[in-house]
Amino acid sequence: GIQVEQSPPDLILQEGANSTLRCNFSDSVNNLQWFHQNPWGQLINLFYIPSGTKQNGRLSATTVATERYSLLYISSSQTTDSGVYFCAASYDKVIFGPGTSLSVIP
Amino acid sequence: DTEVTQTPKHLVMGMTNKKSLKCEQHMGHRAMYWYKQKAKKPPELMFVYSYEKLSINESVPSRFSPECPNSSLLNLHLHALQPEDSALYLCASSQGGDWGTTEQFFGPGTRLTVL
Numbered sequence: 001g002i003q004v005e006q007s008p009p010d011l012i013l014q015e016g017a018n019s020t021l022r023c024n025f026s027d028s029v030n031n032l033q034w035f036h037q038n039p040w041g042q043l044i045n046l047f048y049i050p051s052g053t054k055q056n057g058r059l060s061a062t063t064v065a066t067e068r069y070s071l072l073y074i075s076s077s078q079t080t081d082s083g084v085y086f087c088a089a090s091y092d093k094v095i096f097g098p099g100t101s102l103s104v105i106p
Numbered sequence: 107d108t109e110v111t112q113t114p115k116h117l118v119m120g121m122t123n124k125k126s127l128k129c130e131q132h133m134g135h136r137a138m139y140w141y142k143q144k145a146k147k148p149p150e151l152m153f154v155y156s157y158e159k160l161s162i163n164e165s166v167p168s169r170f171s172p173e174c175p176n177s178s179l180l181n182l183h184l185h186a187l188q189p190e191d192s193a194l195y196l197c198a199s200s201q202g203g204d205w206g207t208t209e210q211f212f213g214p215g216t217r218l219t220v221l
Contacts, residue, residue, distance in 0.1 A: 033209060041194050043149070043212040086148055093162065094139075094210065096148035 002027050004089050004097035012103045013077045021072040021100045023087035031090040032063050034072050037099075038083045046072070046085075077104045109133075110213035112197050118219045121187060127216045129180040129197030137161075138180040139210065140172060141196040149196055155180060187220045194218075 003026035013019055025032070034046040047054050047061040049070065054061055058077075063070040070087055084099040110131045119125050129138065137156045141149035154162035155174040163172075169191075171183040180197055194215045202208040 031208070035212075041143075041196075041215045041217065043196065045209065045211060048209040088210070093151060093154070096150075099148055 001093070002029060002089055002091055002095050004087060004095050006085075006087060006097035006100050008100060009098065010101045010103075012105065015077060015079060015104055015106050017077050017104075018073070018075045019077060019102070021074070021085055021102075023070040023072070023089070023097055025068050025070075025087075025089040027068070027091060029065065029068075029089040029091050031088075031094070032065075032070050033088045034061055034070070035086045035088065036081075036083050037086060043086070074102075077102075079104045079106060110197055110199055110211050112195075112213035112216050114216060115214065116217050116219075118221065119184070119187065120221050121189075123187075124183070124185045126184065127182040127195055127197075127218075129182075129213055130178055131199040131211075132178055133199065133201070133211070134177075135199035135201050135211075136177065137200045137202065137208070138174065139198040139200075140180070140182050141198065141212075143194040143196060143215075145193075153182075184218075187218075189220050192218055192220045 005024045007022045035043045049061045049063045051065045058075045060073045086099045088096045113128045140152040143149040152166045153172045158174045173181040196215045197213040198210045200208040200210045
């Protein structure tokens, strides 16, 4: 099955800083999603991005399917961005990466 | 509306109890999922229903019994659980019956504690 890796595992940012989170996957995928899990456990959809680039406010994502990676960019980070960011890839079933735990400090 | 609802939010049960988790979506999605998430770990797939039929059972112990009464509802019946089954149980749905290729939407989860 597909293997999904994420880096870095942990990240601490000063409020206002920018960051890039990376997701690598081991094989071809037909679905790639980014989620933010808040401290209460809710998984919030950020991007559905099997390929290409999308932007939503301060967040943007790029997936290069041929090179088997996806990037999530967070600009001008806020304390409410804290939480765990997961990418999830699938070909025949969905596999979550281990997550990046982000802490944004004032 | 991209809402998936789950009840209850919290559940505490003994090892001899029988309880059920409920999940509902009204987006017309044809695939529904149960995931289990332990602390500081990613969600792990348990079951997939596609067009109200069980498509995937990820070798889940029989003390977990899923049920899909109709296209909007998904239940997870719990019986004789062990303390190590304590976790956050997440329900999700996606539009296509070809469930690997479409966007998934998650409910808020049920936090289960087994004593």
